[in-house]
Amino acid sequence: MADTLSPEVALRIGLAARALPDTDPKRLMMVLVDAVGLPITPTKLGRLKVTRLKAAADGELGDIDTDYLKKAVSLLKGIGVPVDEAPQPLPEVQAYAEGDMPGSIRVACASNHETRVDGHFGSCARFLIYQVSDSEVRLIDIRKAGHAPDEMDKNIFRAGLIDDCQLLYTVSIGGPAAAKVVRAGLHPIKLPNGGEATELLDDLKGVIGNNPPPWLAKVMGVGAEERIRFIQDEEEYA
Known part of the structure; x- marks a missing residue:
């Protein structure tokens, strides 16, 4: 066995x-x-x-x-498993150039192992960076979290590593850290049970392509008039 x-x-x-x-x-x-x-x-x-x-x-x-x-x-x-004890095979990163995936957003996933969302924002080993559209999920980068310089706030340092993303998937994040992530332009989403990143992002892919809620429409850069339409659609079908 x-x-x-x-x-x-x-x-x-x-x-x-x-x-x-x-x-x-x-x-x-x-x-x-x-x-x-x-x-x-x-x-x-x-x-x-x-x-x-x-x-x-x-x-x-x-x-x-x-x-x-x-x-x-x-x-x-995998939550709480010491990172230095665990096997760390790196997933394969796919090529990406700006404009390759129209209508897509970028998601940072706090991870300790392979392609799992199983890390806390403040202590994860790395961030997996995915580009997500309504038809594709593509791993475009892996960024080692590392340690902040002595004179720099750890959470501001980590937020800066992923400030080109719109969403953050993490098992946990504290209130002060979440505020710094929001200031960096990201929307943090807590997933206490974690999971395989591609499976979680497949769910997001479906939302992107099927009448996204106003908060996500804003993240995607949809204009205010279109966001009002999403709200009206939700009220019509509620």
Whole structure:
């Protein structure tokens, strides 16, 4: 069974088992196979809920305190996994020139692993930069977050790394940091459960091409008159 696991998934399971009382990786694997099925993948783990983990394998972990289970599920999702311990294969970046994707917007995704949105704005290892239109999602850049100079505010530094984007997808961002991101011209969107970036952006692609809400229309650069039309359309079909 172990040979069905990628190194990243094996690491997550090992750390999650360590976070649970009286649980080794073998015991946790048995529960996960029942909870998500084989093969166990980052995408499947990203959808895992505490209630499902607690009920799986006839309640094998049902007696464990919910706080421990929440911590384990976060680790299984890749949230809180030490970046320097995790395998870091870089996804392939696609060529892009301004004007290639008419009507598109640029999205920064806070990430620690591969192509997942699984990072906090203030501590993620990198930002994945996607160009998104109503028909395409294209990874156009990967920007290492790094460390701000000693004399510079960390959040302002990070916002500056992505200030050519219109949206920020992140697992978490604090209020003061969000204010600095907004001042840099981005609209932050919190996704506490994270997920595979391309899957999340596929949802955005559909919204872009299907009567976007006024806030997104503004981000896309749609004029005020057109945004009023979107509001009227929403009211008509509400």
